[in-house]
Amino acid sequence: xxxxxxxxxxxxxxxxxxxxxxxxxxxxxxxxxxxxxxxxxxxxxxxxxxxxxxxxxxxxxxxxxxxxxxxxxxxxxxxxxxxxxxxxxxxxxxxxxxxxxxxxxxxxxxxxxxxxxxxxxxxxxxxxxxxxxxxxxxxxxxxxxxxxxxxxxxxxxxxxxxxxxxxxxxxxxxxxxxxxxxxxxxxxxxxxxxxxxxxxxxxxxxxxxxxxxxxxxxxxxxxx
Amino acid sequence: xxxxxxxxxxxxxxxxxxxxxxxxxxxxxxxxxxxxxxxxxxxxxxxxxxxxxxxxxxxxxxxxxxxxxxxxxxxxxxxxxxxxxxxxxxxxxxxxxxxxxxxxxxxxxxxxxxxxxxxxxxxxxxxxxxxxxxxxxxxxxxxxxxxxxxxxxxxxxxxxxxxxxxxxxxxxxxxxxxxxxxxxxxxxxxxxxxxxxxxxxxxxxxxxxxxxxxxxxxxxxxxxxxxxxxxxxxxxxxxxxxxxxxxxxxxxxxxxxxxxxxxxxxxxxxxxxxxxxxxxxxxxxxxxxxxxxxxxxxxxxxxxxxxxxxxxxxxxxxxxxxxxxxxxxxxxxxxxxxxxxxxxxxxxxxxxxxxxxxxxxxxxxxxxxxxxxxxxxxxxxxxxxxxxxxxxxxxxxxxxxxxxxxxxxxxxxxxxxxxxxxxxxxxxxxxxxxxxxxxxxxxxxxxxxxxxxxxxxxx
Numbered sequence: 001x002x003x004x005x006x007x008x009x010x011x012x013x014x015x016x017x018x019x020x021x022x023x024x025x026x027x028x029x030x031x032x033x034x035x036x037x038x039x040x041x042x043x044x045x046x047x048x049x050x051x052x053x054x055x056x057x058x059x060x061x062x063x064x065x066x067x068x069x070x071x072x073x074x075x076x077x078x079x080x081x082x083x084x085x086x087x088x089x090x091x092x093x094x095x096x097x098x099x100x101x102x103x104x105x106x107x108x109x110x111x112x113x114x115x116x117x118x119x120x121x122x123x124x125x126x127x128x129x130x131x132x133x134x135x136x137x138x139x140x141x142x143x144x145x146x147x148x149x150x151x152x153x154x155x156x157x158x159x160x161x162x163x164x165x166x167x168x169x170x171x172x173x174x175x176x177x178x179x180x181x182x183x184x185x186x187x188x189x190x191x192x193x194x195x196x197x198x199x200x201x202x203x204x205x206x207x208x209x210x211x212x213x214x215x216x217x218x219x220x221x222x223x224x
Numbered sequence: 225x226x227x228x229x230x231x232x233x234x235x236x237x238x239x240x241x242x243x244x245x246x247x248x249x250x251x252x253x254x255x256x257x258x259x260x261x262x263x264x265x266x267x268x269x270x271x272x273x274x275x276x277x278x279x280x281x282x283x284x285x286x287x288x289x290x291x292x293x294x295x296x297x298x299x300x301x302x303x304x305x306x307x308x309x310x311x312x313x314x315x316x317x318x319x320x321x322x323x324x325x326x327x328x329x330x331x332x333x334x335x336x337x338x339x340x341x342x343x344x345x346x347x348x349x350x351x352x353x354x355x356x357x358x359x360x361x362x363x364x365x366x367x368x369x370x371x372x373x374x375x376x377x378x379x380x381x382x383x384x385x386x387x388x389x390x391x392x393x394x395x396x397x398x399x400x401x402x403x404x405x406x407x408x409x410x411x412x413x414x415x416x417x418x419x420x421x422x423x424x425x426x427x428x429x430x431x432x433x434x435x436x437x438x439x440x441x442x443x444x445x446x447x448x449x450x451x452x453x454x455x456x457x458x459x460x461x462x463x464x465x466x467x468x469x470x471x472x473x474x475x476x477x478x479x480x481x482x483x484x485x486x487x488x489x490x491x492x493x494x495x496x497x498x499x500x501x502x503x504x505x506x507x508x509x510x511x512x513x514x515x516x517x518x519x520x521x522x523x524x525x526x527x528x529x530x531x532x533x534x535x536x537x538x539x540x541x542x543x544x545x546x547x548x549x550x551x552x553x554x555x556x557x558x559x560x561x562x563x564x565x566x567x568x569x570x571x572x573x574x575x576x577x578x579x580x581x582x583x584x585x586x587x588x589x590x591x592x593x594x595x596x597x598x599x600x601x602x603x604x605x606x607x608x609x610x611x612x613x614x615x616x617x618x619x620x621x622x623x624x625x626x627x628x629x630x631x632x633x634x635x636x637x638x639x640x641x642x643x644x645x646x647x648x649x650x651x652x653x654x655x656x657x658x659x660x661x662x663x664x665x666x667x668x669x670x671x672x673x674x675x676x677x678x679x680x681x682x683x
Binding site for chain 2: 154186
């Protein structure tokens, strides 16, 4: 993907840019908001990563200006602020996602991947598949290797979320937001315990592991 | 924070002032009338006395008895007993008089109604008479003059009072209360704007009240100016805390980036890797504490009230308990939910209320031993909705309960367990934002943390 990173802090900026380059993306790094606005308007980017506080033009105004100019490139806003107000303000300005500093690279990378491949509003599938597992969204039944798997509603939602994003890492916070609608950071490993319950039903009785842990990032169901 | 209604009329300053003014005005007018009445009355009384004295002096001046009797006979015939009574008593006791009988008095005095009973003075006689007598050659003369003038005076004053004072009072009351109501409306507009601001809506302003630029309009303007500068200083405070957050979080971000790079390096021996891992954990903890502090500071600004919407606490509690169910199972806790059948709706911010429940459950999980029970309860009590998380663990001593709400405070026995010491402070800040009372009580055994949401509804 072609990614534009606008971040005034050199350490954070090069950390993000280098990391994304290592993952095979083409990255442009800029340090001021006004330069960023010009570059964002002329270059065709797949995703933009914008720091909220920038010299010249702040990130929020930059996002607003771009959206005002009908630029629909997905934008991930980086911020040091993490109040509910700030998140809603950021999303209202037109950002697609919001990441609070400090963040782990895995979290950023997973969110950028999610933004770059937003689910297309094509035909809604009725069956989701991964290897020998089948999830029927109409009957809400899950079958693996011909055997029915009994899931609680929330376990079903968690598995469905991972299946719909096959091949992409989903971080703990992404899962908390999408499956439980929780926008704060619980101090208990609630996601881990839920994933381990799901694994006990989906993976343990079978010989291969479907749900993978990505170290330092989150979870993923491998795409075939 | 509850919205107060306008004060009852008696406690409204403009109305009370108008009432007091009208009262003072009435008392002053009545006192003036009373004074005038009293002065005129005294003067009339004196005139009457003088008239009597002059008439008597005229009789005593006549030296010859014949002449005096002649004059008296003339006067008696002419005098109307309803106005003037003349009694001449000769030395032998015989009388010349225009009334059949009259009390024989000496000196000057007033004869009142009761003392005239049984004395025929004719139809329409005065109610009281001023009486005086004097010795004259050959006897004594008694003169009595009717005081009806003075009695009439009272009637005249009453009518004047009725014609002038009552309409004036009505007009003054009307205008007074109209003006007071006008002032009252302005005061209420100012009060309303201030109440809104207290509730966190800093954009609230006193509406333009039109009319003269009087003191209330000026107070309205001053309140608006104050609100403007308050909003500006809130904004600059926000900006400052945002700057601090930015300035501190960026270096923290760098540290965690550097630690991550160090961790991924291959030339690290296991001991060094362990140190790096611990350093990363510590950085995470710094970030958590820092974020919790910033959040509390932000909540205390009260701005989040603008986004309040109805939240069903029952559903939220159920959802949160479900999130923590596997964690509780893993640590050997029994986590249960007790909900009222009716929905428990309060005005609030769903994310923040969810965080309250999460923090309270986490607190209970962390500070009670395995095997303890934790109950999340939502109930209706009178007019309030109660949200509580109770455990049957070791509890918190009564004298420590206030302290645990303080920022970064931790009980001695909890020093070694994880947690920032900000969980309950955050709960307290969120409760305060929602106008809910936070109560820590003894669950015998264990701790009960309860939030009372006043004015919550069941539907």
